[in-house]
Amino acid sequence: MNKTAAGRRIRRSVLFVVLPAALALSGCVATPQPGITNADTPSHTVPGPAAGVATTSAPLESTQASNKAPVYWIGRSNDNVFLYREFRDVPEEDNPITRALRVMMSQKPLDPDFFTPWQNPKMLATSISGKNVITVDVSADAFNSNVDADMAERAIQQLVYTATAAGASAGLTDTGQQIQVVVLVDGHTDYVAFNRVRLGSPTSRSAGMVAPVWIIDPQEGTEVADGAVKISGRSTVPGGKLHWELLRVDGTSKTPYLNGDITAAADADKSGLFNLALNLGPGNYEVRVSQMDPAGKVKDLNVDTRGFTVR
Structure with a gap:
């Protein structure tokens, strides 16, 4: 057998061994699906709370100690x-x-x-x-x-x-x-x-991704002192109307206790913020805050809830 023919046979053997390994490897690596988007240009846009009502994004956090x-x-x-x-x-x-x-x-x-x-x-x-x-x-x-x-x-x-x-x-x-x-x-x-x-492109916060209503305090599971309980949060609609409801929680049972309406701040330095002070005795509670649909078609629009305990 001449050396040239032997060389071709050896190369064919090597290819036969390597090719299945390459196929096996390709089966382990995730193949990107059609419709890939770039991080800096998300395709999804979140609708506003109601037709004709503009929303804003969450402001950047301020420095805290x-x-x-x-x-x-x-x-x-x-x-x-x-x-x-x-x-x-x-x-x-x-x-x-x-x-x-x-x-x-x-x-x-x-x-x-x-x-x-x-x-x-x-x-x-x-x-x-x-x-x-x-x-x-x-x-x-x-x-x-x-x-x-x-x-x-x-x-x-x-x-x-x-x-x-x-x-x-x-x-x-x-x-x-x-x-x-x-x-x-x-x-x-x-x-x-x-x-x-x-990934890889410089990416900023995308407006519309943050919750339209969000209770900041108290956080879930927080224990607060008996007496005046302060509830705060923000809405992405400055000056927008909000509905709140407080429920007493006993095991798996939740009983309506208090409710009312408030208005989110419209001032530029407090845009969308809301505050609520309630005088509460000891017990377990859940507070619910939602935007009010100007058209009256949706109840509990963009609701957020927090459970907390008063000692």
Whole structure:
């Protein structure tokens, strides 16, 4: 046998061995589905609370002295899904942005109405450039959830809102400028998150993703002192009418106790904020706040609830 023929036979044998391995590998790597969107241009737009009523996005968090981290979660309201914020206790071994994102990816929300599609990553690191750009570098295992396109876009915005909130509340960013987030996966750009959203482009908060109504205090499960209980929150409709209801909770039974209407602030410095003071005795309670539909067609529009205990 001549050497040329033998060489061709050897090369064919090598190809025969390598090709099945390549096919096996391609079966293990997720193939991006049609309809991939970019992180900086989400395709989904959330409808307003009612026809003809404009909404705004949540303002950027202000600097605070508290060591609690602002963390955004995903929650359902009526037939839609929005972002909601909780303040969480965090360890101090990481920088404030990394701490907040680690809670978002590895812990559960306090409120059982909220959830997160993120998984606890093996690697997570963050940094800030002088141009108000936060870079998040996370390992690919953070995306090990099967979600649809809309939920994938919300999950990326959940990360953007949490990272920018943590940076602003810790005084690490200039709140007078737009803050953007770049997400790297294992140090690389162009990763397709959840098989749906291409990462790598500087991404800002997307208006309309945040909850139209959201109770800030008390947080879920909070214990408050007997007497005057202060309830606060915000609406994305400055000057909009809100309906509130307080229920007494006894085990699985909830009994209507008090209710009324309030108006969200219209002033620029307090846009959309609302406050409610109630004199309550000991017991378990649930407060519900919702926007009032000007057309009167929807009851409990964009409702948010919080359970708390008075001692």
